Amino acid sequence: MPDKKQIGNTQLERIFHPKRLAVIGVSAGSLGFGSRTIQTLLHFGYQGEIYPVNPKGGTIAGLKIFKTLEEIPGDLDLAIITVPAPLVPEALEACRKKGVIGAEILSAGFKELGTPEGIALEDEVKRIVQKGIRVVGPNCFGIYCPAGGITILPGLDFSHESGPVAFLAQSGGMAGEFVNNGKSLGLKFSKVVSFGNGVDLRETELLHYLGEDPETKVICMYMEGVEDGRAFFKVLKEVTAKKPVIIYKGGLSQSGSRAVVSHTASLGGSRQIWESMMRQANVVQVNNSWEMAQASLAFVVLPERPFQRVAVVGGGGALGVAASDTAESFGFELPIFPTSTQERIMAILPKPGSSATNPVDAANPGVPPEILKEVLLKTGMEEKIDLQILIQLFFIYKSIVRQGGMTLDEATPYRNLGKAIEEVQGQTNKPVILILPNSRREAEDLDLEEVRRKACCLFFEKGVLTFENLTDAFRAIAQVSRYYTRREAGKR
Amino acid sequence: MPDKKQIGNTQLERIFHPKRLAVIGVSAGSLGFGSRTIQTLLHFGYQGEIYPVNPKGGTIAGLKIFKTLEEIPGDLDLAIITVPAPLVPEALEACRKKGVIGAEILSAGFKELGTPEGIALEDEVKRIVQKGIRVVGPNCFGIYCPAGGITILPGLDFSHESGPVAFLAQSGGMAGEFVNNGKSLGLKFSKVVSFGNGVDLRETELLHYLGEDPETKVICMYMEGVEDGRAFFKVLKEVTAKKPVIIYKGGLSQSGSRAVVSHTASLGGSRQIWESMMRQANVVQVNNSWEMAQASLAFVVLPERPFQRVAVVGGGGALGVAASDTAESFGFELPIFPTSTQERIMAILPKPGSSATNPVDAANPGVPPEILKEVLLKTGMEEKIDLQILIQLFFIYKSIVRQGGMTLDEATPYRNLGKAIEEVQGQTNKPVILILPNSRREAEDLDLEEVRRKACCLFFEKGVLTFENLTDAFRAIAQVSRYYTRREAGKR
Numbered sequence: 001m002p003d004k005k006q007i008g009n010t011q012l013e014r015i016f017h018p019k020r021l022a023v024i025g026v027s028a029g030s031l032g033f034g035s036r037t038i039q040t041l042l043h044f045g046y047q048g049e050i051y052p053v054n055p056k057g058g059t060i061a062g063l064k065i066f067k068t069l070e071e072i073p074g075d076l077d078l079a080i081i082t083v084p085a086p087l088v089p090e091a092l093e094a095c096r097k098k099g100v101i102g103a104e105i106l107s108a109g110f111k112e113l114g115t116p117e118g119i120a121l122e123d124e125v126k127r128i129v130q131k132g133i134r135v136v137g138p139n140c141f142g143i144y145c146p147a148g149g150i151t152i153l154p155g156l157d158f159s160h161e162s163g164p165v166a167f168l169a170q171s172g173g174m175a176g177e178f179v180n181n182g183k184s185l186g187l188k189f190s191k192v193v194s195f196g197n198g199v200d201l202r203e204t205e206l207l208h209y210l211g212e213d214p215e216t217k218v219i220c221m222y223m224e225g226v227e228d229g230r231a232f233f234k235v236l237k238e239v240t241a242k243k244p245v246i247i248y249k250g251g252l253s254q255s256g257s258r259a260v261v262s263h264t265a266s267l268g269g270s271r272q273i274w275e276s277m278m279r280q281a282n283v284v285q286v287n288n289s290w291e292m293a294q295a296s297l298a299f300v301v302l303p304e305r306p307f308q309r310v311a312v313v314g315g316g317g318a319l320g321v322a323a324s325d326t327a328e329s330f331g332f333e334l335p336i337f338p339t340s341t342q343e344r345i346m347a348i349l350p351k352p353g354s355s356a357t358n359p360v361d362a363a364n365p366g367v368p369p370e371i372l373k374e375v376l377l378k379t380g381m382e383e384k385i386d387l388q389i390l391i392q393l394f395f396i397y398k399s400i401v402r403q404g405g406m407t408l409d410e411a412t413p414y415r416n417l418g419k420a421i422e423e424v425q426g427q428t429n430k431p432v433i434l435i436l437p438n439s440r441r442e443a444e445d446l447d448l449e450e451v452r453r454k455a456c457c458l459f460f461e462k463g464v465l466t467f468e469n470l471t472d473a474f475r476a477i478a479q480v481s482r483y484y485t486r487r488e489a490g491k492r
Numbered sequence: 493m494p495d496k497k498q499i500g501n502t503q504l505e506r507i508f509h510p511k512r513l514a515v516i517g518v519s520a521g522s523l524g525f526g527s528r529t530i531q532t533l534l535h536f537g538y539q540g541e542i543y544p545v546n547p548k549g550g551t552i553a554g555l556k557i558f559k560t561l562e563e564i565p566g567d568l569d570l571a572i573i574t575v576p577a578p579l580v581p582e583a584l585e586a587c588r589k590k591g592v593i594g595a596e597i598l599s600a601g602f603k604e605l606g607t608p609e610g611i612a613l614e615d616e617v618k619r620i621v622q623k624g625i626r627v628v629g630p631n632c633f634g635i636y637c638p639a640g641g642i643t644i645l646p647g648l649d650f651s652h653e654s655g656p657v658a659f660l661a662q663s664g665g666m667a668g669e670f671v672n673n674g675k676s677l678g679l680k681f682s683k684v685v686s687f688g689n690g691v692d693l694r695e696t697e698l699l700h701y702l703g704e705d706p707e708t709k710v711i712c713m714y715m716e717g718v719e720d721g722r723a724f725f726k727v728l729k730e731v732t733a734k735k736p737v738i739i740y741k742g743g744l745s746q747s748g749s750r751a752v753v754s755h756t757a758s759l760g761g762s763r764q765i766w767e768s769m770m771r772q773a774n775v776v777q778v779n780n781s782w783e784m785a786q787a788s789l790a791f792v793v794l795p796e797r798p799f800q801r802v803a804v805v806g807g808g809g810a811l812g813v814a815a816s817d818t819a820e821s822f823g824f825e826l827p828i829f830p831t832s833t834q835e836r837i838m839a840i841l842p843k844p845g846s847s848a849t850n851p852v853d854a855a856n857p858g859v860p861p862e863i864l865k866e867v868l869l870k871t872g873m874e875e876k877i878d879l880q881i882l883i884q885l886f887f888i889y890k891s892i893v894r895q896g897g898m899t900l901d902e903a904t905p906y907r908n909l910g911k912a913i914e915e916v917q918g919q920t921n922k923p924v925i926l927i928l929p930n931s932r933r934e935a936e937d938l939d940l941e942e943v944r945r946k947a948c949c950l951f952f953e954k955g956v957l958t959f960e961n962l963t964d965a966f967r968a969i970a971q972v973s974r975y976y977t978r979r980e981a982g983k984r
Contacts, residue, residue: 108845108855113844139845156891171813176931177931181933184933184937224813250814253817253821256817259809259847263809263847289931316665317755318665318716321716321748321752324746324747324751325744328748329745352577355751357751358747361755399648439668439669439673440672442675449938449941450938453933453935453938454935457935
């Protein structure tokens with residue numbers, strides 16, 4: 001048998017982009033895991049061959065069900081195993097004998113049960129792996145890889161387009177949650193793997209693979225435990241020297257580590273060790289999947305460099321106060337603009353009520369994009385500024401709609417604003433980050449949410465980063481900034 | 493002139509519930525501040541008499557415009573002054589001479605400009621106040637008091653119903669933001685005052701008033717500066733002994749305190765002094781208006797006592813891990829259930845994949861309300877439990893809708909869930925807090941947001957507290973819990 005490391009990537013390429021796959025454990029007409037997996041793959045538009053397997057035979061979704069794996073003609077890249085846990089070893093052994101490259105074992109009922117039976121079953125699976133087949137799982141959702149045309153069970157409507165973000169998760173639920181969160185922000189994914197108990201393929205090898213994967217620019221991980229801390233740390237350092245790795249570590253609390261044992265049978269490890277390891281390896285640490293999605297977004301959209309000095313522009317004094325407080329709490333500075341700049345800004349702002357030291361207060365939240373553009377060009381041209389924040393209260397346009405004649409979509413100047421910011425970013429070569437707070441979230445205000453979502457898509461297409469609130473924004477920018485600062489320092 | 497303290501509350505009652513008010517500075521047909529104020533009051537349904545004032549006369553919205561204040565027959569409770577700053581002293585002096593109880597000065601252009609003219613104008617206003625008229629402002633939005641039928645300019649569609657939450661803010665924008673945030677959570681308000689530069693009525697006196705106001709159960713404040721720290725601290729301690737006071741202090745950073753000066757001309761004060769004062773006075777400290785709205789909600793809905801030991805129920809292992817980690821990070825414990833309880837819970841949960849030590853993992857997110865009710869009754873009856881958390885992923889029901897035959901509203905079992913939780917709360921006498929995370933926020937997922945908002949209204953009506961995520965939930969519960977723990981300790 002050739003060395004695992006040598007052929008690892010080729011094997012993984014075939015597993016991520018399977019041309020021929022078997023689904024083991026489907027029953028004609030039933031709504032079990034196996035049948036739902038096939039329906040999901042078909043609906044997702046998988047272009048390769050699907051071979052359902054069940055001893056009873058029959059057909060499902062127009063496909064012939066093979067009674068045994070051996071009957072399937074030709075090679076198989078991937079087998080998706082969905083039979084109950086006690087039947088898994090036999091199915092996996094059949095896969096190995098047939099020469100299937102890899103198997104996803106979706107079934108639960110292994111070590112995570114904490115029972116002697118569960119542990120014995122998992123050991124059996126491990127022994128088969130040793131004999132030569134790659135395994136994702138058990139107790140997992142498997143792989144979502146748009147370029148390979150495959151998705152996970154709750155990933156029926158994930159995007160078909162590839163993108164720069166990869167995700168590794170012990171938890172299947174977390175994989176679904178993270179892809180959905182990312183998708184709602186406009187993110188696209190290269191490879192997502194839910195590996196559950198991780199008897200074979202897991203954090204270290206997959207991270208190494210993604211570190212070398214040219215499709216992947218940002219790597220995210222939800223981790224409950226680690227198999228070999230030393231090996232993982234080594235690979236982690238190698239990968240973070242090339243691309244950002246964002247880790248959400250679950251189970252660092254007492255009851256959380258207890259929950260981890262019954263979830264993926266992992267040993268959580270101490271908070272001190274984890275946090276020190278992540279710090280030393282320049283890992284971006286996050287506390288939940290939403291933070292992870294937002295940090296990914298910031299890494300994808302922002303230029304690859306640190307940011308320190310911020311200009312803030314908004315209409316409303318308390319907004320500026322809040323932006324300043326939040327910026328400083330995340331380690332940013334708001335330099336005071338030179339008097340000449342302040343005067344040039346004041347010349348174009350409504351009065352009284354405006355001010356221009358930094359933050360710039362445009363006095364009211366309805367200042368049109370054309371004026372904001374002029375302000376942002378002046379503040380953005382300041383040498384002392386690395387990045388700009390613009391706060392816009394889109395909900396105020398609802399009162400214009402009430403005065404009649406326009407839809408909310410027409411009244412909200414997001415198209416002009418997108419153009420204005422695109423031009424400012426182009427001319428200043430500094431990012432402008434848009435904060436779109438929405439305090440109006442009642443049942444009758446869904447129209448505001450609709451326009452906000454449409455606007456965010458448009459801004460994302462124009463390379464403009466948007467956030468719903470200041471804390472989310474500054475946290476994500478600080479994460480990007482800290483990563484590049486430390487990566488540059490590490491290179492010196 | 494009688495002592496301010498003695499008659500203060502009677503004066504304030506008349507200002508909050510004016511039967512006759514003047515709006516000074518309206519021009520027929522124009523869209524200035526004054527005209528918009530009148531339109532807002534009429535639209536809001538103010539039931540008293542409105543007297544517009546402008547030297548040019550005319551009519552507005554069917555009301556006669558008086559050329560001078562003196563011409564108006566009879567007494568006035570309130571005057572809303574919207575003329576440009578240089579004309580404010582004259583208008584205010586006319587009000588005083590007429591015997592108007594109080595004036596809201598909405599106009600900006602005073603001390604916050606930092607110019608000698610602005611400072612001089614503010615001093616003039618102060619001298620008139622000394623001669624005997626109460627003033628809210630200048631540079632403010634004034635008062636929203638549903639029982640008095642009055643609202644602030646951006647408060648056209650605020651609720652007409654009174655409720656238990658009061659809010660004091662130096663910032664008008666913040667007043668609008670907070671009421672909207674609160675409204676979207678189902679909160680109702682007693683009195684909201686935006687007092688801007690606060691030449692007369694401001695934090696200390698208004699807090700004292702609200703402390704004695706039987707309508708007000710929870711007091712929220714957005715503060716930029718304080719006029720008399722010692723007096724404020726004294727009143728603060730008196731009030732927090734009776735009801736919770738939630739403070740969001742803006743401008744504690746360097747650039748934030750600079751922004752405060754140009755916003756409301758306040759001196760921000762040092763972080764150390766503020767934080768120590770707030771801690772000593774058992775103030776609930778928050779970092780933004782959203783946190784403040786959520787803390788208010790928790791105070792309004794939860795019983796008045798501390799909570800320490802939490803049971804967590806959800807469907808999905810990573811959810812339980814996240815809930816445990818978050819709970820402990822806010823100081824809560826998750827006691828392990830006795831084996832007998834675990835067995836009784838396991839007997840009703842789907843297998844494999846479930847576990848019941850605490851957190852309880854129901855194995856999948858689609859477990860029906862009837863089963864959840866049985867679980868929550870068992871966990872809630874545990875002596876060691878003070879409060880329960882139930883995590884529900886409503887977005888999974890979208891896939892059921894896709895399978896046909898039902899609307900999302902029908903497919904999402906929120907009505908049954910509301911009934912189930914209401915019964916559990918009734919039988920256990922312990923709150924069940926519902927977490928409704930939504931990772932699907934794309935443009936085409938507005939239906940999920942619609943059902944979530946409808947469901948939250950229903951839950952709120954049944955006295956069930958809901959949050960969108962674990963961090964928001966545990967932060968708010970911890971704030972409530974800490975307040976009552978410290979209040980009880982203070983009484984001993």
